[in-house]
Amino acid sequence: MIDLRSDTVTRPSAGMLAAMTSAPLGDDVYGEDPTANQLEETVAGLLGHEAGLFTVTGSLANLLGVQALVPRGGELLCEASAHVVRAELGAHAAVSGVTTRTWIGPTDLTQVSALIAPDLGPYFVTTSAVSVENTHNFGGGAIQHGYDALADELESRGIPLHLDGARLWNAAVATGRTPASYAARAAAASVCLSKGLGAPVGSVLVGSAELIREARIWRKRLGAGWRQAGVLAAAGLYAVEHNIDRLAEDHANARVIAEVLADAAPGSVKPDQVDTNIVIADLAVTGKTVAEVVAAARAEGVLIGGVGATQLRVVTHLDASAADCRTAASTLAHILTH
Numbered sequence: 001m002i003d004l005r006s007d008t009v010t011r012p013s014a015g016m017l018a019a020m021t022s023a024p025l026g027d028d029v030y031g032e033d034p035t036a037n038q039l040e041e042t043v044a045g046l047l048g049h050e051a052g053l054f055t056v057t058g059s060l061a062n063l064l065g066v067q068a069l070v071p072r073g074g075e076l077l078c079e080a081s082a083h084v085v086r087a088e089l090g091a092h093a094a095v096s097g098v099t100t101r102t103w104i105g106p107t108d109l110t111q112v113s114a115l116i117a118p119d120l121g122p123y124f125v126t127t128s129a130v131s132v133e134n135t136h137n138f139g140g141g142a143i144q145h146g147y148d149a150l151a152d153e154l155e156s157r158g159i160p161l162h163l164d165g166a167r168l169w170n171a172a173v174a175t176g177r178t179p180a181s182y183a184a185r186a187a188a189a190s191v192c193l194s195k196g197l198g199a200p201v202g203s204v205l206v207g208s209a210e211l212i213r214e215a216r217i218w219r220k221r222l223g224a225g226w227r228q229a230g231v232l233a234a235a236g237l238y239a240v241e242h243n244i245d246r247l248a249e250d251h252a253n254a255r256v257i258a259e260v261l262a263d264a265a266p267g268s269v270k271p272d273q274v275d276t277n278i279v280i281a282d283l284a285v286t287g288k289t290v291a292e293v294v295a296a297a298r299a300e301g302v303l304i305g306g307v308g309a310t311q312l313r314v315v316t317h318l319d320a321s322a323a324d325c326r327t328a329a330s331t332l333a334h335i336l337t338h
Helices: 014-021 034-046 058-069 109-115 147-157 168-175 179-183 209-221 230-242 247-264 290-299 322-337
Strands: 051-055 075-079 099-103 127-133 161-165 188-192 203-207 278-282 311-315
Touching: 014 230, 034 051, 034 203, 034 230, 051 058, 051 209, 051 230, 058 127, 058 161, 058 188, 058 203, 058 209, 099 109, 109 147, 127 147, 147 161, 161 168, 161 179, 168 179, 168 188, 168 247, 179 188, 203 209, 247 278, 247 311, 247 322, 290 311, 290 322, 311 322
Parallel strands: 075 099, 075 127, 127 161, 161 188
Antiparallel strands: 051 203, 188 203, 278 311
């Protein structure tokens, strides 16, 4: 099977497994796991922050980061299809008491600024923070080019920025920018180690030393303290050290898939808008349903997913070679035209 449902389906490489089995270990609840500590320090340094916290998922990293910036009953602004409001099961409201309002589409300073609610006293909710997802998952892996202008505006208004950087590595490779040039603009930022980079599990939240100290307490309070976390942290370190630059290969493979699908079903994909490793194809122009295309592809040995009533999602990654991606693209093109 060629599995292009997500870049989370990868398996640890031989080098990564060797790093995991040879990692020095300790009890991370006591702060004594040297490999977990090294991962947190390394990622914090790469992202231009004082400290980091290794978490089991990006959802937990986002929960802790937003909670550190938004008081209970406070308001977070984000895009309407952002992961924090669409794919984290309402955790920010259910666990942290955070309310949200949203804008639609790419990060646009005018649109976001119009939503910001100032402190008008005890009768209205005040905007406490703004969250930006970069790259944007349900936006087709889009890079948020309005990010810097928004960061400037928020800084001038004293409103903290939260960066959901699950695929920030992809944005950095695609633009030639450093990850820190994005993450250092945010008061709290999360990055994933298992999306694109090939680690089996884990994300890292970064921020000030005080923010991470509080997040560490909440991580334990939520039952997510690690013991010998270095076994998994070693995979994350290996991923960061070996698998960032190669993301350009995934981007090139995604563009190939987009071009093939655009030829087969004109109007379904705009290849020049495929920024990174995610291709979203709209089947409305084909008359086919997501369910039938997904099923037909599976029968032909290609796994893909759906993200809407008419939208397919194809995600390239390090376990899908260029040849795999060309095969998958040809298979999908045949299905869409027959």
